Amino acid sequence: MSLVSGTLAFYGPGDTDWSAAKVNLPVAAGAWLMTDPQSRVEMRVGADSIDLSNDTQLNFAELRDQVMQIALTQGRLDLHLRRLKKDETAEIDLPYGRVLLLQPGVYDIDSGRPDQPTRITVFEGSARFVGGGIDTVVNAGDVLVLRGSDTLSAAAERAVPDDFVRWCRSHDYDEKRLAAPRHVAPAMTGYEELDAYGEWAAVPTYGEVWFPTSLPGGWAPYLTAAGSGLSLGVGTGWTTSPGDLRHVITGAGLASTTAGPGCPASSPPSRSMRRRWSPSFRHRR
Numbered sequence: 001m002s003l004v005s006g007t008l009a010f011y012g013p014g015d016t017d018w019s020a021a022k023v024n025l026p027v028a029a030g031a032w033l034m035t036d037p038q039s040r041v042e043m044r045v046g047a048d049s050i051d052l053s054n055d056t057q058l059n060f061a062e063l064r065d066q067v068m069q070i071a072l073t074q075g076r077l078d079l080h081l082r083r084l085k086k087d088e089t090a091e092i093d094l095p096y097g098r099v100l101l102l103q104p105g106v107y108d109i110d111s112g113r114p115d116q117p118t119r120i121t122v123f124e125g126s127a128r129f130v131g132g133g134i135d136t137v138v139n140a141g142d143v144l145v146l147r148g149s150d151t152l153s154a155a156a157e158r159a160v161p162d163d164f165v166r167w168c169r170s171h172d173y174d175e176k177r178l179a180a181p182r183h184v185a186p187a188m189t190g191y192e193e194l195d196a197y198g199e200w201a202a203v204p205t206y207g208e209v210w211f212p213t214s215l216p217g218g219w220a221p222y223l224t225a226a227g228s229g230l231s232l233g234v235g236t237g238w239t240t241s242p243g244d245l246r247h248v249i250t251g252a253g254l255a256s257t258t259a260g261p262g263c264p265a266s267s268p269p270s271r272s273m274r275r276r277w278s279p280s281f282r283h284r285r
Helices: 161-172 191-196
Strands: 002-005 008-011 032-037 041-046 047-053 057-064 067-074 076-081 091-092 096-103 105-110 118-124 124-130 134-137 144-148 150-159 199-203 208-212 230-232 236-238 247-249 252-254
Touching: 032 041, 041 161, 047 161, 057 124, 067 076, 067 150, 067 161, 076 091, 091 105, 096 105, 118 124, 118 134, 118 199, 191 199
Parallel strands: 067 091
Antiparallel strands: 002 041, 008 032, 032 057, 041 047, 047 076, 057 067, 076 105, 091 096, 096 124, 105 118, 118 144, 124 134, 144 150, 199 208, 208 247, 230 252, 236 247
């Protein structure tokens, strides 16, 4: 979790109730996430950005090196998919079908409601929708509008960014302007934060290393990170300059916003927070 604006509820494998989720929460396969009607959230999976709109619920059905499968049970998400190799799969499952992302790009998917259609928007890239008797490709600049339930009808429109899309792009990052990809694999979640909060320097024995530029005296990785709002990635080292012993690290991220109150553990989740769909339900292929 890289940004939480408002309240985010979390339900992990083995949990018996929803709980409040905050920035830097690690999310793995089997996790459920739910925003309330006033909340928005951003997640990072490696180099990819996933934003959730208000009143959205999803499940990470699969999340591993070559497969990302998300079940969007209600609400809307925006996905900036920066990399997709030939042997990798990125899929968004909807109640009445599935969206296969065919290329890196920017995708906006609204699962729809009884009074509103499902909308699959492709700003960059291309996607394929399969379900309800429809099998079609959505190209960049287009929106596929789906109506119905078991049997769907489809119509095409032009893609137009709205307030949610502009919000997503406002905090998204431009990889071309970062130095970090030249030093750290973009697959390391949080790498894009490094340039804003530190500098790179060549150090004998270690090579190129990153170190924070503005931290209190005596700060050390993993000891004070929780209090400073920093979430560290893997790897630590030290510079060896004469008279200087300074920590250097290979990953960091700034907690930009924390979650507000969530679902209390002592009481059952409200109706809007209950799981409505299970990853055990699979669409007919």
